[in-house]
Amino acid sequence: MYDGASAKMRAFSIGVDLGGTNLRIAALTPAGERLETIALPTRLKAGPQAVMDDMAGACRQLIEKYGSQGELLGVGVGSPGPLELPLGVLHHPPNLPGFDGLNLRGELERRLRRPVQVDSDANLAAYGEFLLGAGCTYASRSLIMLTLGTGVGAGIILDGAIWHGMQGAAGESGHGPLDPAGPACPCGARGCLEMYASATAIVRRAHELGIGEKDPAGNGTGAALSASAVARLAEAGDTRALQVFDEVGRALGLSLAHLINALDLPLYVVGGGAAAAWPLFAPRMFATVQEMSYVYRMSMPRDPGVFEAGKTHIAPAQLGSDAGLLGAALLPIHAPVPAATQRPG
Numbered sequence: 001m002y003d004g005a006s007a008k009m010r011a012f013s014i015g016v017d018l019g020g021t022n023l024r025i026a027a028l029t030p031a032g033e034r035l036e037t038i039a040l041p042t043r044l045k046a047g048p049q050a051v052m053d054d055m056a057g058a059c060r061q062l063i064e065k066y067g068s069q070g071e072l073l074g075v076g077v078g079s080p081g082p083l084e085l086p087l088g089v090l091h092h093p094p095n096l097p098g099f100d101g102l103n104l105r106g107e108l109e110r111r112l113r114r115p116v117q118v119d120s121d122a123n124l125a126a127y128g129e130f131l132l133g134a135g136c137t138y139a140s141r142s143l144i145m146l147t148l149g150t151g152v153g154a155g156i157i158l159d160g161a162i163w164h165g166m167q168g169a170a171g172e173s174g175h176g177p178l179d180p181a182g183p184a185c186p187c188g189a190r191g192c193l194e195m196y197a198s199a200t201a202i203v204r205r206a207h208e209l210g211i212g213e214k215d216p217a218g219n220g221t222g223a224a225l226s227a228s229a230v231a232r233l234a235e236a237g238d239t240r241a242l243q244v245f246d247e248v249g250r251a252l253g254l255s256l257a258h259l260i261n262a263l264d265l266p267l268y269v270v271g272g273g274a275a276a277a278w279p280l281f282a283p284r285m286f287a288t289v290q291e292m293s294y295v296y297r298m299s300m301p302r303d304p305g306v307f308e309a310g311k312t313h314i315a316p317a318q319l320g321s322d323a324g325l326l327g328a329a330l331l332p333i334h335a336p337v338p339a340a341t342q343r344p345g
């Protein structure tokens, strides 16, 4: 056995997916093979320092277990925003109350005594799909991924690299206004994509249409609705629930028309929990893009589900809720930060 090759074979990296509910830490080989995942609840009430201790503890556990077998290539962390990049400082993150001002990168570097890379969860989900998911299937070096969750996030990969924009705020397509007379969005605008295509919007719209409320005969559960419950109703043929997803498709189609006309990329990926309802919203989404984007009409594939070189594809994400975690682990391998820009450990 010669050391160089064997060390390379057993090399690994660590990815962290920090969410408002769950904290997941995984060890991955450079080829994307997962060695182990540690899943913990995000102890929001215990405060940011306790969450950072949990995160560092799980990282150390993986480093101890796999570090004796091979080299640790890096640690990548995905977090909900808003996030100052590449510094990794959180600014009033709505999904992480009490974490304002937390230097996520610095706090983890201090605990692990080694460099850490931080990026937004939406960027890393796009990066994961690019390296291991839809990006492979559609042989694409550039893509945009819309993540339909509590809100709508977006990540942009241009020629193999995450596009951050001037101040790290690229990919705020969820706040692209579609209707100036639409519902007020927490971002200050009105009628943003997020107000129509997020899980939150699906539930709100379902309530507006009277879904889930007791009928005059007293039937109905009255229980709290979820986006997946609305999807189940639509699958069962409930016309109001079908209308909700038709509206999701319309909103996504309008947003995609903007993105396609502006960027002319080969691939647009729709992911996140609410994207599981793809069959319910995709027909209207494709019809709207076709209607609204002449760039799409110039390059649409004969069958949207079948890869055709040189065409514009809109496809569902393939990695599910793991995209961000895998993207975080692969970031330090595929896009290491030059040593000069890293602070001393």
Ligand SMILES: [Zn+2]
Pocket: 174, 175, 176, 185, 186, 187, 188, 189, 190, 192, 194
């Ligand atoms: Zn908005």
